[in-house]
Amino acid sequence: MLTVSGLKRLHISVSFDLQDGECVALQGPSGVGKTLLLRSVADLDPNEGTVKLDGTPREAMPAPAWRKQVTYLAAEPGWWSDTVQEHFTSWDDALPLVTRLGLPEDCGPWSIQRISTGERQRLGLVRALMLRSRVLLLDEPTSGLDPASAAAVEALIAERMADGTSVLWSTHDDAQARRVGSRIFAMTPDGRIQESQP
Numbered sequence: 244m245l246t247v248s249g250l251k252r253l254h255i256s257v258s259f260d261l262q263d264g265e266c267v268a269l270q271g272p273s274g275v276g277k278t279l280l281l282r283s284v285a286d287l288d289p290n291e292g293t294v295k296l297d298g299t300p301r302e303a304m305p306a307p308a309w310r311k312q313v314t315y316l317a318a319e320p321g322w323w324s325d326t327v328q329e330h331f332t333s334w335d336d337a338l339p340l341v342t343r344l345g346l347p348e349d350c351g352p353w354s355i356q357r358i359s360t361g362e363r364q365r366l367g368l369v370r371a372l373m374l375r376s377r378v379l380l381l382d383e384p385t386s387g388l389d390p391a392s393a394a395a396v397e398a399l400i401a402e403r404m405a406d407g408t409s410v411l412w413s414t415h416d417d418a419q420a421r422r423v424g425s426r427i428f429a430m431t432p433d434g435r436i437q438e439s440q441p
């Protein structure tokens with residue numbers, strides 16, 4: 244279980260728990276602080292508060308180890324090498340997920356320059372899923388996708404949840420929030436979360 248207590252970052256001040264295998268949808272107007280919250284839980288930006296995974300505080304491990312277990316996926320994932328496959332520790336292991344998300348199996352040698360926004364988004368998700376994290380912090384993971392690709396993403400995440408992965412899923416899509424979330428956190432302009440049922 245992920246426990247977040249008194250997390251403070253800029254105007255944000257939140258406390259919540261995330262059970263194993265649970266998905267909570269995170270909603271709120273653009274600029275309200277959803278990305279700030281997700282990045283803070285992953286300890287990517289300076290913030291205050293107590294964040295624990297199964298009772299172990301994040302300070303008990305090096306930050307990179309924490310981020311491998313509590314993984315943030317940006318709406319626009321970053322790229323640093325020339326080709327798609329160079330961004331994966333094992334491209335062969337990634338391929339089943341790549342094809343599952345509707346990408347062609349020969350896309351490994353493709354130049355990063357040529358791939359579309361939606362292709363980048365799905366490849367970024369595969370990269371995150373390869374870590375087998377305990378918690379996924381997904382920042383609008385289907386915002387650039389067509390309905391079929393978004394459905395494939397939702398199905399894949401549901402499988403990970405069945406294996407015990409917890410998910411905090413930021414989305415502007417109300418219908419998606421109700422589909423994927425067992426609870427909904429609505430962020431308010433004063434940086435709090437209001438919980439509701441889908």
Ligand SMILES: Nc1ncnc2c1ncn2[C@@H]1O[C@H](COP(=O)(O)OP(=O)(O)OP(=O)(O)O)[C@@H](O)[C@H]1O
Nearest residue numbers: 253271272273274275276277278279280318383415
């Ligand atoms: N490092 C920073 N310093 C100061 N303000 C920041 C910083 N990073 C983000 N902000 C501001 O905090 C606010 C919340 O940004 P955030 O990216 O979390 O919004 P969001 O809810 O994810 O929005 P969207 O739905 O558009 O992605 C914005 O007004 C943003 O400009």
